[in-house]
Amino acid sequence: MIGKRLKSARAGSGLSLRALSDAMQNKVSAQAIGKYERNEDMPGSSVLIALARALEVSVDFLLSDDELELEGVEFRKSASSSAKEVARIEAQALSRVEKYLAVESLLNLSSQDWDTPQGAPYRVEEPRDAEDAARSLRDAWLLGKDPIPMLSELLEEHGIKVFSLDIENVDGLAAKVSRKGKHSGRIIMIRKHTWSERKRFSLAHELGHIVLNVMPDCDAERAANRFAGAFLIPAEVLRQEIGAQRKEISLGELISLKDRFGVSIQALTYRCKDLGIISQATFGRLFSIYKERGWRSEPFEEPNSLEWDVEEPERFKRLCFRALSEDLIGLSRAAELLEIPVRKLEQQLDHVT
Structure with missing residues (x-):
C-alpha cells in the first residue's frame, strides 16, 4: 500500500489534494487521492505514474515498503514558520535520506551507524555546561583547538548525513532516522x-541538539547556541587572541577573527559576551552598529563574507558520481537522485561551466 509514502511525497511538494489532482490534469479526483493516502484504494499503473511525475518522485519511491521515520526532530526556525511548512521540510528530508541510503546500499557502504563520541550525549543542566560538552566533543574527535575549515565534511566523516534544502524560515533541522x-x-x-x-x-547548533542531553529546566535552544559558539570558537583560543577582558573592541579586530574562525561578526560578539570578555553595555553598542549598517537583516552583508556555497555538503554527490562511474546506475537515475537536469549533470561530469 502506498498511503504513507504518497502523503509524505505530497507534503514534501507542498501540494493540497486538489492541487495534486490539478497537477495530474485531473486524471483522478482529490477525493480519490485521499483514498489512496488512507489506503482505502490502490491506483492503477497509469495513475501511479501520473502521481509520481506530478510529485517529482519515482514510482519505486511510492511503492517502497522501506519505512523511514524521523524521530526527535529539532528545528532552528523563525516564529513565522507554519505547521504546513514544517511538515513539508520533514517530508523533503525523509526523501533525501532514502536516496542517500539507496546509493550507499548500491555501493555496499555502511549507512546507519554514526560515530557516537565518547561520553555523549553530554548532560546539560544550564547553558554554560554546553562549554564543557563542546570541549569534550573536540577531544573525542581529536580536533585540538584549531578552527574547523569545513564543518559539513567533518560531520559526514563521523556518520552524520548533511543535506542542504531550498527552504525559507528554517535554518536547520536535526533528527534521528x-x-x-x-x-x-x-x-x-x-x-x-x-x-x-x-x-x-x-x-554546529544542530550538532548540539544531537550530542547534548538537555535537562527539562534548561532552554535547549540557548544550550545549542552556546555549544555552537564554543565548538566553533574555543574559549582558550579566543582569550589568547584578544585577552580575558576588554572594555572596547574594534570592528577591524572582529573582522580579523571572523576570517580565522569562519563565523559571523555577530556570533563572535555573542561569544565575547558569553565568556565575559566584553560587558553587556559594550555588546549592546556593537549590535547597535550592526543594525545601523544592515548586518542584522537579509542579506546580512557583513565585511569579508564567505562565498555562498561554502559548507554545501558534497558526499552524496560524490557517491552518486561513483555509482554512475561503476555502472550501478544510469545517467537519468543519477540526475534524479541529485535532483538536477540530465544536461546539467553531463556538464558537471565533463567539468564544463
Whole structure:
C-alpha cells in the first residue's frame, strides 16, 4: 500500500489534494487521492505514474515498503514558520535520506551507524555546561583547538548525513532516522540559500541538539547556541587572541577573527559576551552598529563574507558520481537522485561551466 509514502511525497511538494489532482490534469479526483493516502484504494499503473511525475518522485519511491521515520526532530526556525511548512521540510528530508541510503546500499557502504563520541550525549543542566560538552566533543574527535575549515565534511566523516534544502524560515533541522528496527542514523539539514557563516553556525547548533542531553529546566535552544559558539570558537583560543577582558573592541579586530574562525561578526560578539570578555553595555553598542549598517537583516552583508556555497555538503554527490562511474546506475537515475537536469549533470561530469 502506498498511503504513507504518497502523503509524505505530497507534503514534501507542498501540494493540497486538489492541487495534486490539478497537477495530474485531473486524471483522478482529490477525493480519490485521499483514498489512496488512507489506503482505502490502490491506483492503477497509469495513475501511479501520473502521481509520481506530478510529485517529482519515482514510482519505486511510492511503492517502497522501506519505512523511514524521523524521530526527535529539532528545528532552528523563525516564529513565522507554519505547521504546513514544517511538515513539508520533514517530508523533503525523509526523501533525501532514502536516496542517500539507496546509493550507499548500491555501493555496499555502511549507512546507519554514526560515530557516537565518547561520553555523549553530554548532560546539560544550564547553558554554560554546553562549554564543557563542546570541549569534550573536540577531544573525542581529536580536533585540538584549531578552527574547523569545513564543518559539513567533518560531520559526514563521523556518520552524520548533511543535506542542504531550498527552504525559507528554517535554518536547520536535526533528527534521528529509524529504519525497520535498525540503529538510528543522524541527519542535519541546513538552508541552502543563506550566508555561509550562518550555515556554519546552524550546522554546529544542530550538532548540539544531537550530542547534548538537555535537562527539562534548561532552554535547549540557548544550550545549542552556546555549544555552537564554543565548538566553533574555543574559549582558550579566543582569550589568547584578544585577552580575558576588554572594555572596547574594534570592528577591524572582529573582522580579523571572523576570517580565522569562519563565523559571523555577530556570533563572535555573542561569544565575547558569553565568556565575559566584553560587558553587556559594550555588546549592546556593537549590535547597535550592526543594525545601523544592515548586518542584522537579509542579506546580512557583513565585511569579508564567505562565498555562498561554502559548507554545501558534497558526499552524496560524490557517491552518486561513483555509482554512475561503476555502472550501478544510469545517467537519468543519477540526475534524479541529485535532483538536477540530465544536461546539467553531463556538464558537471565533463567539468564544463
